[in-house]
Amino acid sequence: MALTAMKPSIRSGLRWGWVALAACLLAGCAGLAPRPGASISGSATYRERVALPPDAVFEATLEEVPRADAPATVVASTRVASPRVPIGFVIGYDPSRIDASKRYAVRGRITLNGQLMFTSDSAHPVLGADGARRVEMLLRRVAGGAAAGEPRRMLGLYRYMADAASFLDCGSGDQFPITPDGEGPALQASYVEARAVPGEPQLVSVDARIVMRAPEPGGAPRPALQIERVIGLSAQTQCAAPTGAATLDNTHWKLVSLRGRPAAAAPERQREPHLILQAAQHRVVGSSGCNRLSGSYTADGDRLTFARSVGTLMACRDGMEQERVFLDTLGLVARWRIDGQRLTLLDERGATLLQFEALVLR
Numbered sequence: 001m002a003l004t005a006m007k008p009s010i011r012s013g014l015r016w017g018w019v020a021l022a023a024c025l026l027a028g029c030a031g032l033a034p035r036p037g038a039s040i041s042g043s044a045t046y047r048e049r050v051a052l053p054p055d056a057v058f059e060a061t062l063e064e065v066p067r068a069d070a071p072a073t074v075v076a077s078t079r080v081a082s083p084r085v086p087i088g089f090v091i092g093y094d095p096s097r098i099d100a101s102k103r104y105a106v107r108g109r110i111t112l113n114g115q116l117m118f119t120s121d122s123a124h125p126v127l128g129a130d131g132a133r134r135v136e137m138l139l140r141r142v143a144g145g146a147a148a149g150e151p152r153r154m155l156g157l158y159r160y161m162a163d164a165a166s167f168l169d170c171g172s173g174d175q176f177p178i179t180p181d182g183e184g185p186a187l188q189a190s191y192v193e194a195r196a197v198p199g200e201p202q203l204v205s206v207d208a209r210i211v212m213r214a215p216e217p218g219g220a221p222r223p224a225l226q227i228e229r230v231i232g233l234s235a236q237t238q239c240a241a242p243t244g245a246a247t248l249d250n251t252h253w254k255l256v257s258l259r260g261r262p263a264a265a266a267p268e269r270q271r272e273p274h275l276i277l278q279a280a281q282h283r284v285v286g287s288s289g290c291n292r293l294s295g296s297y298t299a300d301g302d303r304l305t306f307a308r309s310v311g312t313l314m315a316c317r318d319g320m321e322q323e324r325v326f327l328d329t330l331g332l333v334a335r336w337r338i339d340g341q342r343l344t345l346l347d348e349r350g351a352t353l354l355q356f357e358a359l360v361l362r
Helices: 008-027 184-194 320-330
Strands: 039-046 056-064 073-081 087-092 104-112 115-120 124-126 134-141 152-161 164-169 175-177 202-213 222-233 253-258 274-278 283-287 292-300 303-306 335-339 342-346 352-358
Touching: 039 056, 039 104, 056 087, 073 087, 104 134, 115 202, 124 134, 152 184, 152 222, 164 184, 164 202, 175 222, 184 202, 184 222, 184 283, 184 292, 253 320, 303 335, 320 352
Parallel strands: 039 134
Antiparallel strands: 039 087, 056 073, 056 104, 104 115, 104 124, 115 134, 152 164, 152 202, 164 175, 202 222, 253 274, 253 352, 274 283, 283 292, 292 303, 335 342, 342 352
16 A cells, blocks of 8 residues: 555554654664574573672673683673672574584673673583574672682683783683783793693683673673783693693603702792703702702603703892702703602712602693
């Protein structure tokens, strides 16, 4: 029926309807529900019987599951301000961004004033073979998060590649970029010296806090890791703990005894003296206490010798005397012996010079 043949009231209603539809399309139709099949729904809760502050924010993200140790790609996300538990949410997404050959998962978190309070323990698979489009998440409280503002001990896989550092938390499976402040640059320098293959992950133990940082100017803040202290850097490339007796090569050996005397504890913000012998390159890296060290070594049976080491030339307020003795003693090493998790280095006559313990990162 022609529009001119309609009653004036009908004609007016249709005209206003077209105007409203056009306005909606131009504005993005924010109030309309996503197309069927273009959304993921779910709910999130936590075990603690505490109410969330009014300024808390819940965020759920739909992410492409990355290959091992690669950063995740966020496909879509949603935010709920002043959430009440259980938190219901819907993530609308563009179906054209979904690749049937890839895997996807949903993660959730609650922040307060930019600090992480709760986070999902693991990723929740969606859009896979079973076509899951709803998830139920149990969030865990982040120790040292928004409530306390204190760093916490974390164990994870660190890697630096393409001018970007990342940390894969062994406990939760969450991946974080590393902020450029704090001890981040020091960890990067230690990793670059100790890694056997560029870009290869290495197991590290750190004291760190999770903060919200924008990855680029004007971008939305995302969780990132601010390193407060480096506890240990291992040659391990996976989270699983090694089994059996320690091996000479590719083990983080922490100095415990120097010429018959216990090694002094590392001063605050200094690394403890340690060695990592990299078998592939016959290269030794580590720390003499104040400075990082690197050099070469030769091993044949129970015989072991170190070439003169090179390292940084910093001057520290504490530990310089022990560092000098440590470096001088390495040049006297002729043999080695391992008993369980303890490495003993001896001179040519069989006298004990240095003792180390395998550092099991936790």
